[in-house]
Amino acid sequence: MAERRLSLRNGRVLDPASGLDQLMDLHLSDGRIVALGPPPIGFSPEQVIDADGLIVCPGLVDLCARLREPGLEHKGTIASETRAAAAGGVTTLCCPPDTDPVVDTPAVAQLIRRRAKTRGFARVLPVGALTKGLAGQQITEMAALKEAGCPVVGHGDKPIRNTRVQRRALEYAATFELTSFLHPADHDLSEGGLAHEGRVSTQLGLPGIPEAAETVAVARDLALAEQTGARVHFRGLSTGRATEMLAEARERGIAASADVSVHQLFLTEENLYGFDANAHLVPPLRTARDRDVLREAVASGAISAICSDHRPHEPDAKLAPFPQTRPGISALETLLALVLELARDHVMDLGTALARVTCNPAAILNRCTGEIAVGARADLCVFDLNERWRPGPDNWLSRGQNTPFFGREMQGRVRYTLASGRLVYDARNGGCPLPRSGKD
Amino acid sequence: MDPRHLQLDDEGRLKHFLTIDGLDRALLTEILDRAEGFLGVARQAVKKVPLCRGKIIANVFFENSTRTRTTFELAAKRLSADVLNVNINTSATSKGETLLDTLRNLEAMHVDMFVVRHADSGAAQFIAEHAAPFVSVINAGDGSYAHPTQGMLDMFTIRRHKGRFEGLTAVIVGDILHSRVARSQIGALRTLGAAEVRVVGPRTLIPADAEEALGVRVFQDLREGLHEADVIILLRLQRERMNGAFLPSEHEFFHLFGLTEQRIDGAKPDAIVMHPGPINRGVEMESGIADGPRSVILEQVSNGLAVRMAVMSMCIGTQNLAMASASRSAQPDQDATADLLAEELERG
Numbered sequence A: 001m002a003e004r005r006l007s008l009r010n011g012r013v014l015d016p017a018s019g020l021d022q023l024m025d026l027h028l029s030d031g032r033i034v035a036l037g038p039p040p041i042g043f044s045p046e047q048v049i050d051a052d053g054l055i056v057c058p059g060l061v062d063l064c065a066r067l068r069e070p071g072l073e074h075k076g077t078i079a080s081e082t083r084a085a086a087a088g089g090v091t092t093l094c095c096p097p098d099t100d101p102v103v104d105t106p107a108v109a110q111l112i113r114r115r116a117k118t119r120g121f122a123r124v125l126p127v128g129a130l131t132k133g134l135a136g137q138q139i140t141e142m143a144a145l146k147e148a149g150c151p152v153v154g155h156g157d158k159p160i161r162n163t164r165v166q167r168r169a170l171e172y173a174a175t176f177e178l179t180s181f182l183h184p185a186d187h188d189l190s191e192g193g194l195a196h197e198g199r200v201s202t203q204l205g206l207p208g209i210p211e212a213a214e215t216v217a218v219a220r221d222l223a224l225a226e227q228t229g230a231r232v233h234f235r236g237l238s239t240g241r242a243t244e245m246l247a248e249a250r251e252r253g254i255a256a257s258a259d260v261s262v263h264q265l266f267l268t269e270e271n272l273y274g275f276d277a278n279a280h281l282v283p284p285l286r287t288a289r290d291r292d293v294l295r296e297a298v299a300s301g302a303i304s305a306i307c308s309d310h311r312p313h314e315p316d317a318k319l320a321p322f323p324q325t326r327p328g329i330s331a332l333e334t335l336l337a338l339v340l341e342l343a344r345d346h347v348m349d350l351g352t353a354l355a356r357v358t359c360n361p362a363a364i365l366n367r368c369t370g371e372i373a374v375g376a377r378a379d380l381c382v383f384d385l386n387e388r389w390r391p392g393p394d395n396w397l398s399r400g401q402n403t404p405f406f407g408r409e410m411q412g413r414v415r416y417t418l419a420s421g422r423l424v425y426d427a428r429n430g431g432c433p434l435p436r437s438g439k440d
Numbered sequence B: 001m002d003p004r005h006l007q008l009d010d011e012g013r014l015k016h017f018l019t020i021d022g023l024d025r026a027l028l029t030e031i032l033d034r035a036e037g038f039l040g041v042a043r044q045a046v047k048k049v050p051l052c053r054g055k056i057i058a059n060v061f062f063e064n065s066t067r068t069r070t071t072f073e074l075a076a077k078r079l080s081a082d083v084l085n086v087n088i089n090t091s092a093t094s095k096g097e098t099l100l101d102t103l104r105n106l107e108a109m110h111v112d113m114f115v116v117r118h119a120d121s122g123a124a125q126f127i128a129e130h131a132a133p134f135v136s137v138i139n140a141g142d143g144s145y146a147h148p149t150q151g152m153l154d155m156f157t158i159r160r161h162k163g164r165f166e167g168l169t170a171v172i173v174g175d176i177l178h179s180r181v182a183r184s185q186i187g188a189l190r191t192l193g194a195a196e197v198r199v200v201g202p203r204t205l206i207p208a209d210a211e212e213a214l215g216v217r218v219f220q221d222l223r224e225g226l227h228e229a230d231v232i233i234l235l236r237l238q239r240e241r242m243n244g245a246f247l248p249s250e251h252e253f254f255h256l257f258g259l260t261e262q263r264i265d266g267a268k269p270d271a272i273v274m275h276p277g278p279i280n281r282g283v284e285m286e287s288g289i290a291d292g293p294r295s296v297i298l299e300q301v302s303n304g305l306a307v308r309m310a311v312m313s314m315c316i317g318t319q320n321l322a323m324a325s326a327s328r329s330a331q332p333d334q335d336a337t338a339d340l341l342a343e344e345l346e347r348g
Helices: A078-087 A106-119 A142-147 A163-175 A199-204 A211-228 A240-251 A288-300 A332-344 A350-355 A359-365 B025-043 B066-078 B099-108 B123-130 B148-162 B180-192 B210-214 B222-226 B250-257 B297-316 B321-330 B334-347
Strands: A005-015 A020-029 A032-036 A047-050 A055-058 A060-062 A090-095 A123-126 A152-154 A179-182 A232-234 A256-261 A305-307 A380-389 A410-419 A422-426 B056-061 B082-087 B113-118 B136-142 B169-173 B196-200 B217-219 B231-234 B272-274
Touching: A005 A350, A005 A380, A060 A332, A060 A359, A078 A090, A078 A106, A078 A332, A078 A410, A078 A422, A090 A332, A090 A359, A090 A380, A090 A410, A106 A123, A106 A142, A142 A163, A163 A179, A163 A211, A199 B210, A211 A232, A211 A240, A211 A256, A240 A256, A240 A288, A256 A288, A256 A359, A305 A359, A332 A350, A332 A380, A332 A410, B025 B148, B025 B180, B025 B297, B056 B066, B056 B099, B066 B082, B066 B113, B066 B136, B066 B297, B082 B099, B099 B123, B113 B123, B113 B297, B123 B136, B136 B148, B136 B297, B148 B180, B148 B231, B148 B272, B148 B297, B169 B180, B169 B222, B180 B196, B196 B210, B196 B222, B210 B217, B217 B222, B272 B297
Parallel strands: A005 A047, A005 A055, A060 A090, A090 A123, A152 A179, A179 A232, A232 A256, A256 A305, B056 B082, B056 B113, B113 B136, B169 B196, B169 B231, B196 B217, B231 B272
Antiparallel strands: A005 A020, A020 A032, A055 A380, A380 A410, A410 A422
């Protein structure tokens, strides 16, 4: 790729990893940050972006966003969903292995990476499957998956029912220093459930998913992590109790981390009143108390990352009686605004909130992104902290319009997104010039 | 959308009947008063009134039910409507047609009312939200959520025997967890002013946080639950509960929660016994109770017809809307309303 030089002028540069928070210029060349403050001698940018009044932070790192390709292109494609990612300031994302075919062979992982490179607007890291076909029986060729570009392994939101298989899968993954992403839900306790078991499920006559579905799974997997020494990452905690169990385990030195899906910090079971299909989620929305404990855990760092848990759907997937609808929210484009709301609501300060979507998830992936420093990859998100907007079909890029946040006032909006020094989103054009090409 | 707003039209009249939730006491009382007037229709030589003449009512049943469908069909016919029975199990959706496709097809036939039964909680509301504006929807049971006409016919039966709801203690026994009937009964009893609603059953069949969520008192002991009760409602126990590890056996259920002559002693002497049917004799109650003097089970069936006529005519009856709103605002006593309705019926 030809050397591209770009300067960002007068932005408030905020880097949660180093604690930097200062008005300054940034200079990029060949996909990397080459200087903070004054430009290197003789530096002549081809493009200058005026970031006056804007915040420049590392590009967001999302540990869970479904792109639906291959196999479910009627819901979304790598092109459409990475475009939404870029509009949301996300420059790196992990896609779970539950595509069709499943990411259980190097060929599928390579296919996703190749398509993302040629058609995508964000760096896509496929999560390799722990078992073949996500059937929970036979473990995959994880060494080959790692070789093919899977930085971590996981199981989508299908729990491995057989504890012996789970143990072996974690051990085998640990052989190659692969972290395992686990969706903590006991299969038998959550099977058939549609809502948090409690007041609202009782009123609406919906089959419940008890808190114990999550705590039983977390207890099992923490015990296995302790026994095997494998590194586990709990994807999408939903209960306060499981969060407390994780904190206790970490104090004992167990190598476990966790994230939370951003909507779990805002919505509760009460959003199910009226049978709103957009509130049909996996794991289910829990109580206000759970939400508050999750918020505290994110603030304290016990939960170290926030994900979009992006799941785009075609309209028909939500156009049915509640139990027949598919779970999930199209969430990439509201991730940043909601994270900023946590800071505005004084749940945590701005730097901490941004750390949960930049350097912290990058550390879980062991990837060198999510920070602003000389020599670092120029993955950047430039946003207006104060711009008010309402998400809606007119300003939406994801193919999935399934979100309960349409029409809700948001504050804070992405202006520019740069991935490896390339402008992949420019709000002035309502999108982006050209897909990325060439090397990653 | 909140079902509370969905069920009433701009002038506060009943448009859809999906759930008891959100309807006020005046409206529930109006249903009961109107049903009172329809009771007489069954005793006339010509068992028909023309309130829904020229209307098409479609019974759209996504779940099998002969009894409920039959009473809705009969109620519609007594209102002089044309009735269409659509049994979805044997038609469309098994060929891949979506629920909305099915509804659009029926709308194209200019059906005025859908009476729907569906295995999914919230299905009736979904249908009402997506139906054409000229269509009314009556929920004939959706999942474990609501079965409001059953709830109201039970209220009607209670009122005929007790004359009022204030001060009454009602006890519902059995599988509360899966019961749409129980949810509608509880909602109606509370709205109409019953003093106390109790539920009795093993913990596996009582839903989570029931006291807070439903506003009931929970008992695990039948004898305690029946103490000084005015109304005893037994729910049908589905056989499949034995497979789902909710219960060990019908035998043990009857042993602990079956209603017997001996156990009913703790209730008030004039307590009535109800059951939405069909009864499992020797499981929910012994035969002596079902056929005994306190049982009003067969009456419930006849009352079901009057209540369904009342709800249907309130939603799509054209001739007496004015009367309906007049009776709501003036709040006459029930006999007066019944007389008024009888007059109206004769004129029609």
